[in-house]
Amino acid sequence: MEYGILALLLLGIFALLSERKPPEPAAQTLAPQPAPGTARLQAGEFAIREAGGVPDIRQFVEAVPQHGVYDYSFTLGTGEYFAFKAVPNGRAYDVQIKSQPSYGARPADGHSTHRLGTGNALRICFKEGHVPRSLPEAVATSLWWSKLTATYIRDGKSWS
Incomplete structure (x- = not known):
């Protein structure tokens, strides 16, 4: 996957964040709420919707706090499980990889x-x-990274 597509996704994230409005009060809670600072974003609980292969990031913008340390995980629609910890690092975030599928026979170097x-x-x-x-x-960027990683592991399709 080319960096241009990732850049477009990030531009979409920034645009959604600038449009963010306070959530309207919900009439009922459909799923148990995660403990503060944690989330399990799975297809059954969080409905990872996609249009044309691009994750619908609006759900993350609306559901995830703006700042703080955050442990979260999700399972892609194709079954791959990923877990992360987002940690503030000055004015940005580091996303630590806690769990992901094995690369198997694929190169697992940092560049690949x-x-x-x-x-x-x-x-x-x-x-x-x-x-x-x-x-x-x-959170949204780590979902996109997960999708590209799963494709790389499954099909060998390079990001660049």
Whole structure:
């Protein structure tokens, strides 16, 4: 997947954040609310909707707090499970990778996988100028990274 598509996704995130309005009070809660600072974003609980292969990020912008340390996980519609921890780092966010599928026989170097760090201290590598500045941006971007990673593992399709 080219960086241009990722850049378009990030521009969409920024546009949605600038349009963010306070949520209207809900008549009822449809699913149990996660404990403060945690979330499990799964297809059954969070309805990861997609249009043309692009995740619908509005749900994250509306449901995730703007700032703070946040542990979350989700399962893609194709079954791959990912878990992350978003941590503020000055004026941006680091997204630590807590769990993801194995790369199997695919190259797992930092360049091929868009990851930084080693061993249990891996995090998503963001292109200069595209570092998430809010928690919803971090969550939405990690979903997009997960989709691209799952495609790379399954089909060998390179990001660039």
